[in-house]
Amino acid sequence: MFIEFVRRLANRTNDIRIKPKLIVSFILVVFVPVLIVGVFLTLAFRQNVLDQATQQVGSNVDRVKSQIANIVRMPLEVSDNLLSDARLMNVVNTQYASTYSVVEAYREYRDIRDSVKLYNEIHNIRFYYTNPTMLDNWEFLRLTPEKTREPWFHQAMTEDGIRWQYVEDETKSNQKYLSLVRKVNFPLYRTSGVLVITIDPAVLGSMMRQEAFDTMIIEDNGYIVAAKDGALVGKNINDATFNSPIAGKSEGTYEFRYDGKPSRVVIEKLIPTSSRNGLRVVSVFAVDSIVGGANRISLLGLAIMLVSLAVAWGLIYLTSTLISKRMLLLHKDLNKVAMGDLNVISSVSGNDEIGMLSRQFNNMVVSIRGLMDEVADSESQKAQLLLRQREIKLKMMASQINPHFLFNALESIWMKAHMNGQKEISVVVRMLGKMIRQNLEVGNRRIAIRDEIEVVRCYLEIQKFRYGGDRLSFLLDVDESCASVELPPLVIQPLVENAVVHGLDHVEQGGFVSVRVYRNEEGVGIEIKDNGSGIDEERMGSILRSFDDMEEEEQYRIGLRNVHQRLIMIYGESFGLRIESVLGEGTFITFNIPTGGLRHA
Numbered sequence: 037m038f039i040e041f042v043r044r045l046a047n048r049t050n051d052i053r054i055k056p057k058l059i060v061s062f063i064l065v066v067f068v069p070v071l072i073v074g075v076f077l078t079l080a081f082r083q084n085v086l087d088q089a090t091q092q093v094g095s096n097v098d099r100v101k102s103q104i105a106n107i108v109r110m111p112l113e114v115s116d117n118l119l120s121d122a123r124l125m126n127v128v129n130t131q132y133a134s135t136y137s138v139v140e141a142y143r144e145y146r147d148i149r150d151s152v153k154l155y156n157e158i159h160n161i162r163f164y165y166t167n168p169t170m171l172d173n174w175e176f177l178r179l180t181p182e183k184t185r186e187p188w189f190h191q192a193m194t195e196d197g198i199r200w201q202y203v204e205d206e207t208k209s210n211q212k213y214l215s216l217v218r219k220v221n222f223p224l225y226r227t228s229g230v231l232v233i234t235i236d237p238a239v240l241g242s243m244m245r246q247e248a249f250d251t252m253i254i255e256d257n258g259y260i261v262a263a264k265d266g267a268l269v270g271k272n273i274n275d276a277t278f279n280s281p282i283a284g285k286s287e288g289t290y291e292f293r294y295d296g297k298p299s300r301v302v303i304e305k306l307i308p309t310s311s312r313n314g315l316r317v318v319s320v321f322a323v324d325s326i327v328g329g330a331n332r333i334s335l336l337g338l339a340i341m342l343v344s345l346a347v348a349w350g351l352i353y354l355t356s357t358l359i360s361k362r363m364l365l366l367h368k369d370l371n372k373v374a375m376g377d378l379n380v381i382s383s384v385s386g387n388d389e390i391g392m393l394s395r396q397f398n399n400m401v402v403s404i405r406g407l408m409d410e411v412a413d414s415e416s417q418k419a420q421l422l423l424r425q426r427e428i429k430l431k432m433m434a435s436q437i438n439p440h441f442l443f444n445a446l447e448s449i450w451m452k453a454h455m456n457g458q459k460e461i462s463v464v465v466r467m468l469g470k471m472i473r474q475n476l477e478v479g480n481r482r483i484a485i486r487d488e489i490e491v492v493r494c495y496l497e498i499q500k501f502r503y504g505g506d507r508l509s510f511l512l513d514v515d516e517s518c519a520s521v522e523l524p525p526l527v528i529q530p531l532v533e534n535a536v537v538h539g540l541d542h543v544e545q546g547g548f549v550s551v552r553v554y555r556n557e558e559g560v561g562i563e564i565k566d567n568g569s570g571i572d573e574e575r576m577g578s579i580l581r582s583f584d585d586m587e588e589e590e591q592y593r594i595g596l597r598n599v600h601q602r603l604i605m606i607y608g609e610s611f612g613l614r615i616e617s618v619l620g621e622g623t624f625i626t627f628n629i630p631t632g633g634l635r636h637a
Contacts, residue, residue, distance in 0.1 A: 054363060058356040059349075067345055074341050078334040090289060093249055093302045093319045100251060100317050101306045103243050108200075108308045110155045111216045111233040115198065116310075118231055119220055121147060124163070128176075129225040132169040139171070148175045159213060159236035160205055163220070164189070165229045174207050179230075192217045192230050197312040202259035202270075205234055212270060213237055214253070214261035214315075241266060249321040256313045258283065282318055297322045362390050369397065378405050418605050424598075467494035482522040485553055485560070489514055492532050492551060499536050503547075508540065511550040518553050518560045523629050524602055530595040531564045531613075531625055539568025539623055558611075559631040565624045571617040579615065603627060 118124055127145045132138045148161045164179050172178050183189055188201040199217045204210045216233040240262035244251055252263035258274040273283045282290070282301055290301045299322050307314030362384050372380045378401055384394035489512055496510045532549060540547035552563040571579070583600045600613045607630055617623040 054356060054360050058352055058359075066348060070341060070345060074338060078338065089321060090300055090302065093300075093321055094289075094304075096247055096249065096251065097302050097304050097317050097319050100243070100247065100253075100319075101304060104240075104253065104306055104315065104317070105308065107157045107235065107239055107243075108216070110157045111235065112198070112309060114151045114155070114158065114161070115216055115218050115231055115233055118147070118161075118163075119218070123147065124220075125222045125224070128163065128165045128167055128170070128229055129222055129227055130169075131167070135171060138169070142171075142173060142176070157236055157239055158233060159238075160207060160234040162205070162207060162232050162234075163229055164232070166227060177206070188217055189230060192219045193228070195219075195312060196221075198308070198310050199312050200255055200308070200315060202255045202257065202261050203232065205232075208234075212259070214240070214255060235261075237262065237269070241269075247319070249319050251317065251319040254316045254318060256315075261315070282320075294320050294322070359390065362386070362394075366390065366394055366397065373401060373404075378408070417601070421598075421601050421605060467497050483525045484519065485514065485521050485523060486519040488523065488525065488528050489519075489551065489553070491526075491529050495529055495532060496536070496549065506545055507543065508536070508547045508549070510548065513550065514553040515555055517555060521560050521629060521631060524606060527599055527602065528562060528564065530599055534595050535564055535566040535568065535623065535625075539566040539570075542569050543567075556628065558628040560629040561626065562629065563624070563626050565622065567622040570619040570621055570623055571615075572619050576615070576617060583612070 123145055124147065127141050130141065132141070148163070152158050152161055160174075162175055162177055164177050164183065166179055168178075170176060170178065177183075184193075186203070188199070188203050191199060191201075196219060201215055201217045202212050203215050203217065204212050205215075213234040214237070215235065216231075218231045218233075219228055220231050221228045240253065244253075244262050244264045247264050250264050252260050252265075252268060254273060255261050258272045260268045260271050260273065263269050282294075282303065285301075285303055287303050287305050290303070291299070292301070293299065294301065299320055302319045304317050305314055306317060366382055366384050369380050369382045369384075380401060382394040382397050385391055386394075493512055496508070500508045500510070528551065532551060535549050536547075540549070546567070548567045550563070550565045552561075552565075554561050554563075579596060582597050596613065596615075604612045611628055611630065614626050615623065616625075
């Protein structure tokens, strides 16, 4: 299924032109991966900046917690000292007889005033008592029914230990401050009171203003006791009008919209020593303020990437245009050749594949023109050969006085010689008649090799009769498997005639001609050999040159040339005559006939 899909996709791709194919390939191979990598790196860089900012905020929160621990350390120590202070126990539990004795007791007890003056972290210290003989001042305050109904006071009285509360200070115009609230028991008197140590808000505010991010300190009931933004101090995050997203959140890091902006919030809890509750340190930073620089760098990188891609796309577009234009020019040239115009020369240049294809195209056109010229020359030569053969036939017919009459007369002479017992003359006349009849029947038909050899035998017997004595002898060696193979008429006989007339012309005795027909790899091989005077080099060169000359008139060359050209026209270039000759020793002529008798292109 997948292979079929790939095959269909490849087929559809093959139908797309090169220019859009290169552009689409650029988009798929370069643009999309670069865009994906760019977006991935941008998001990763942004997330990395955000994580680093979160780590920094966490470090800031830890530092704030450490600073708060240092701030509350002194109030804790003071509360521990007052818890075991016997003088405080005596002041609170003594039954005073007069106002003067109360004032005198307050004047002598300076521990609370001294602690406020000594420690910057402590803004105020007050002690709530139940002794009816005491008087209220800035340090000792009588418990009233309204005060006992306060939730923080109720918790202090019902639970031992230290609590941190955001409570009002009636000695400071009822302003609320972060305060240490602690119940102090006096077992000896079976009485108790509530100690309230107020943390100086200026110290907390100074610490908050040094923070890089929006940081706040929140007590258990949700009141913001200190913040970088002073306007937030005193607000309760649980209040519906405040609508804070951090309400009810425990320790951890959160992402949500804060003041309408995507933000990240880090919340950590601080429980001072010996305390029943603690404080939450909250640090908030807007994501945009942290990743703004990263976003600008990302946008700059994206702009550079888009510009680079635009330049690359322009180069791809230009390159594809140039390639498609050159291919279109080559296509037009091919169309011209297809329409038959072989004078086209492609003008597409270059050393790339298209340039190489253009040069190969030009070479192909030149080769086609050459082949067509060769075909035209071959057809012209064939036509000239046929015309020449017709002319020869006409000359032969013109030079003859009624060949049929001559043949009939030879038949009469043969009968007369035979009846008179002149056997030798009878045989020669009979053979001459056969030759004349064979020449009369020459046309476009083909004859068997045995018939051609019979003509050769007749010719040699006549020549032997003419020469007489031992001047001429011959040998005809024919493989019986080749006897029925057909070939054009008068192919072997002219070669034998040439060997007798020209080869043995100056031989007075012992002239010999052999004809051999045999099987070979190319079909049938035919050899004509004589022991005549041979051919010198100059004459041999003239004979070989005459093979391509249609106007040759010299008699001894015409027969060889005609046979050579007929063989080439019928069977092909490789089936012409091959001549070897040694001066004074003789001449050797060979040629082959393909068994199928077909022309080789």
